[in-house]
Amino acid sequence: MRLVVTAPDGLPEITPDSDLASLIADAMTLTDGDIVVVTSKVVSKAEGRVRSGDREDALAEETRRVVARRGPTTIVRTRLGLTMAAAGIDASNVEPGSIVLLPLDPDASARALRARLHDLTGARVGVVVTDTAGRAWRDGQTDIAVGAAGLRVAEDYAGRVDAHGNDLVVTLPAVADEIAGAADLVQGKLSGRPVALVRGRGDLVLPIDDDGAGAISLIRPESSDLFGYGAREAVLRALAGHEADRPPFGAPADVSELVAAVGRVHATGRIGAGARDAAGQAAYALEISGRPERTVIAAVCFAHGWRLERWDEDEMGVVAQVSAGTP
Template sequence: MSEERPEYPEYTVRALNGIPEVQPGDDLAKLIAAAGPDLADGDVLIVTSKIVSKAEGRIVRAADREAAIDAETVRVVARRGTLRIVENRQGLVMAAAGVDASNTPAGTVLLLPEDPDASARGIRAGLRDALGVTVGVVITDTFGRPWRSGLTDVAIGAAGVRVLDDLRGGTDAYGNPLSATVVATADELAAAGDLVKGKAAGRPVAVLRGLPHLVVPEAGEGAEEGEAGESDTGARALVRDPQDDMFRLGTSEAVREAMTRRRTVRAFADDPVDPGAVRRAVAAALTAPAPHHTTPWRFVLLESAESRVRLLDAMRDAWIADLRRDGRSEESIARRVRRGDVLRNAPYLIVPCLVMDGSHTYGDTRRDAAEREMFVVATGAGVQNLLVALAGERLGSAWVSSTMFCRDVVREVLDLPADWDPMGAVAVGRPAEEPRARPERDASAFVAVR
């Protein structure tokens, strides 16, 4: 029964006393109705998930809690020692997948409700049947939060509640447009309820009264029979979509994800490339190891179409001349040139170069060759950093060796110093399509242990 927001809203929140220890199979709505016979239309019930899990029989034998966490984990977000932050089967990102070894008999663990939104809908319907009231229900669990110390309760399930208050499109008190403000109302309700609840003291349910505008209609009151009321999206709406989640991974997991995403892209979309993203990737490249405390990397950024075409045309002409000297047929030459179009199709090019500033000269062929190899390896490490950082920016790339076969041409066209050695070219852009899955490789096949 939604109402207009009052001009000066105020609310009260109190814990319900008298709810017994919940057992598997118990009807939570009846237990809550018995403890709160004075519940009224527009109230919001804030229910600890632990009693929902117990009523739904989500108590399992588990001598090894870690194994139970593994079973409930879909994706590891971050790991530090034995602590794991994971995405669980309910789509929630939290510590230990929500598997709780407290408030449950020894030798057992408590799993979260299988479908918290469905559990909330069941409690709401049960209270309507028992007391004839239209209420909202929020099921809560305790979370830690990025950037903040301490724990708080948040909504993991909801029914009959506007879980998000979207203020975008409005204005603030000064007339400034609101373009990003979406309030997590259900989480605020969960935290308010937790101030008065006491899980260990037998008070697992709180009642918030005074904000009926947050309660959405029942079916038949503005909603089709059998469907949720208007704006009754459930707490699932609070889970951020992966593509919008800038903090989806922990530090080491993000590095591994970026390395996994680093794939050679052969086809690029026409979308322009953000020069700032490229410069951030170059900054990452400069953290690579190098011999003698040197900085052997230089990166030439071809941001204009004119500079890219001029370079690629000159390289193509040099390549064709080489192929003709090799005795290739014109048909074979044309085929090979077409295969080299990955650079021409990219909206951005980078030419990494090696400089030998700071290198040592020994006057010995073997040692001088090894000295250059050290610098070449360092340049490769810098380019790898660059490619991984580009992947972290959601940019595809392809590192090809073509500039190494016509270094004089590249230096002349790009007006580079004589001691800059082009080390291939990196095509950059948004991939035109998702790369095919990388085949799994057994790391042991590439390792020798002595």
């Protein structure tokens, strides 16, 4: 397999008056199976998502919830569902005193570009809209797909067998992100090349009447994200115990896991009688020796998807009534 990635020079500064698709079509020769990669910044410029001010001015409206704070850095889950520093708001490659917000709907932007490019060139192409993002556990940034149309954004290998006969269970390459990263290698950050052409993966490009699931399908649901909060934020959310903060902690853990977690912060006895509460949720009497702090046990319950419903103390310790919450 051979992959060729090119990024043309010469595109003008993009404004809301620009016909972005026409400029792309003029800058490269497109054929069926090509993938056109466009930075979200030029898409945003074409869609009028540039405004005066600084990041803080727009952060609240672009934020669904805060994931983590560390000094001046705020990581948020955006209104699009993406988890990004400063909600992806950018102040580079734009006039001083201005900021660029992400497109309102990057998948819709990709679909519109794909349709327009087909009208202009007759070519069946895929379109990827990219932005730069950091990664958990690693320094540095890479480009990812925030919008996509006309291509499979992931290749599901589950159920296949490798060359040694091993079953592949969870292998799911996010090919749209890999394409975004490859394009960034030739676009560069300071070279004024916001568009790239990726040729050689026509097998990923869909029929012209099928735009695919879009990049939004790569976003992991909050309830299955093991890192829904940063370390500090998770502690604060669990202690505060607000119902709206439950989803990132996921589905209720098994009651034995809850008991083990309580034992990590306080010596615990055993699980008492199990039942169902009025809402049909699993409920148990959790017998705890000694004099634990109620606030601490409530936070442990919250973090594991359980609710502390009742707290009865006697000379032997505490019987805490707990029930499984709904994420």
